[in-house]
Amino acid sequence: MKALLLYPHFPQSFWSYDRFMEIAGLKAVIPPLGIIxxxxxxxxxxxxxxxDRNVVHETDADWEWCDIVILSAMLVQKPDFQALIRKAVQLGKKVAVGGPYPTSVPQDALDAGAQFLVLDEGEMTVPQFLEALSQGETHGIFRSSEKPDVTQSPMPRFDLLQRDAYLMMAMQFSRGCPFNCEFCDIISLYGRKPRTKTPTQALAELQTLYDLGWRGSLFIVDDNFIGNQRNVKCFLRELIPWMQQHHYPFTFMTEASVNLAEDDELLQLMGEARFYAVFLGIETPDQDSLQVTRKLQNTRNPLVEACKKINEAGLLIYAGFILGFDGERTGAGDRIQAFVEQTSIPQPMLGLLQALPNTALWERLKKEQRLLENSNHLTGDQNTLMNFIPTRPVTELAREYVDGFWQMYDPERYLRRCLQQCLKIRCRQRRTQTMQFPWHKGLRLFAQLVWSQGIHRTDIRGQFWHQLWIILWNKPQALNVYLGLCAAGEHFWEYRALAKERITQQLGYDPLAHNADFRVMSWD
Incomplete structure (x- = not known):
């Protein structure tokens, strides 16, 4: 069998870093771990x-060569995903699909023409699919409610990647999350019992990347890296000497719940293993909204203090925020802005709440008959109006969202937060943990940055040079990550205009215009 594996294109989004990728000479942030x-x-x-169509497109010869096309996708990749299915069907190819998007919404893949739906986790369903093929089956849907033992998961095919096209490499240590947030689809996809690989297994993956020549940053893509704290500590205790023996070839970033701040030992181990950043799902500083959405782990300790402690452990903070929870009070967007300024989180990801299929939120809103009939408009991007009837006027929410995004990514405010965040991070003199970047690409990035922010942009030119001097004088260990954050601003300053444009198109008017009509929008 000749199989063409394709990963669909990502549209411009918060995480696509389009302008940053362009000036750095890169194609994508991380590789698609699932399909490899x-x-x-x-x-x-x-x-x-x-x-990976975000790096290079397949050729006509590839299409002619293959017997079967295999696709994996997330919801945000929907347009290209469906177009590729249709093209494959038109060319008479077998089509098999999997990944989070078809697992959550299988009918979309069927409607596009896919013959084989290999859903849920591949360790369980790929063997079913292969057996059906061997029996001559021409179509099938393969599912499994049983969760696989990830200690038996195979080594990803890192050799298939065009590795120098990515900002970071990726690996997975665990699946699942022990918490019960109402809006989150992770627990419906992967369960509430975190399953982890063995330390030996994870180190073998790192060794493979090392042997393939990768040096630089690596994203551990777990939805909650610390979901199983005992096992992750075992991994970190073995990772630390491996890193020492290999002369620290990687630095790490991951996602974790805010209760990371409650575990001093875990923070210390992550620092010693050379983690430099963590993404936190903060969602909102409003305690009542956190109670409503069942994100109780964020209510146990003050969030500002948690962020301070994580910074002091040497970790840069990225964070997600959401508007639109039930019962949310007017001004939630302003309170998020104030929280971001207080904690100096440089890149807050702000979104309007979406009810994702099969989540507890989806089921509740369905019972309450609040899901919209056109709820299939879900795009998976952060700047889409809610797919349900909120408890606040949608125009009010849209205005707070656009204003929040616009203000937080004002160039002057953004650069100031980048500086403040880097100054807050405690750097160890002998062993700095920071984003690593190939020197030749780093030189290009720095040259582009000097031209854009240090010469061309008169609004921030003085601020750029002043802050660069502060970093060099006070925290030279953080220079790499600081310059990376500054360069990422080039993407966000373009993206905030795109976010405003998308919401304006959905509303039919600019939500920030002084003469806008802020009456309650009709959902008919």
Missing amino acids: TVAALLPSDWEIRFC
Whole structure:
């Protein structure tokens, strides 16, 4: 069997870092870990070609060569995902699809023409799919309510990647999350019992990346890296000497729940293993909204103090925020802005709440008949109006969202937060943990940055040079990550205009215009 594995294109989004990628000479932030793991599950006698369409497009010769097309996608990749299915069907190819999007909304893939839906977790369903193929089946839907033992998961096919096109490499240590946030689809996809790989297994993946020549930052893509704290500590205790023996070839970033701040030992281990950043799902500083959405782990300790403690452990903070929870009070957007300024989180990801299929929120709103009939408009991006009837006027929410995004990514405010965040991070003199970047690409990035922010942009030119001097004088260990944050601003200053444009198109008017009509929007 000749299999063409394709990963669909990402539209411009918060995490796409388009302008940053352009000036750094890169194509994408991280590689698609899921589909290269599926590649490792395929028979050894299959011929495989892989294309991440965010890096390079497949050729006509690839389409002619293959017997089957295999796709994996998230919701935000919906347009290209469906277009690729239709093209494959038109060319008479077998089509098999999997990943979070078709697992949550399988009907979309069927409507586009996919013959094989390999859903849920591939370790369980890829063997079912292969058995059906061997029996001559021409279509099928393969599901499993049983969760696989990830200690038996194969080594991802890192060799298939065009590695120098990515900002970071990726690996997975665990799946699942022990918490019960109402809006989150992780627990419906992967369960509430975090399953982890063994330390030996994880180190083997790192060794493979090392042997392939990767040096630089690596994103551990777990939805909650610290979901199983005992096992993650075991991994970190073995990772630390491995890193020492290999002369610290990587630095790490991951996602974690805010209760990370409650565990001093875990913070220390992450620092010693050379973690430099963590993404936190803060969502909102409003305690009543956190109670409503069942994000109780964020209510146990003051969030500002938690952020301060994580910074003091040497970790840069990225964070997500959401507007639109039930019962939310007017001005939630302003309170999020104030929290971001107080904690100096440089890149807050602000979104309007979406009810994702199969979540507890989806089921509750469905019972309350508050889901919109056109709820299939979900795009997976952060700047889409709610797909349900909120308890606040949608125009008020849209205005707070656009204003919040516009204000937080004002160039002067953004650069000031970048400086303050880096100054807050406690750096160890002998062993700094910071974003690593190939020197030749780093030189190009710095040159572009000097031209754009230090020469061309008169509004921030003085601020750029003043802050650069402060970093060099006070915290030179944080220079790499500081310059990376500054360069990322080039993306966000473009993206905030796109976010405003998208919401304006959905509303039919500019939510920030002084003469806008802020009456309650009709959902009919």
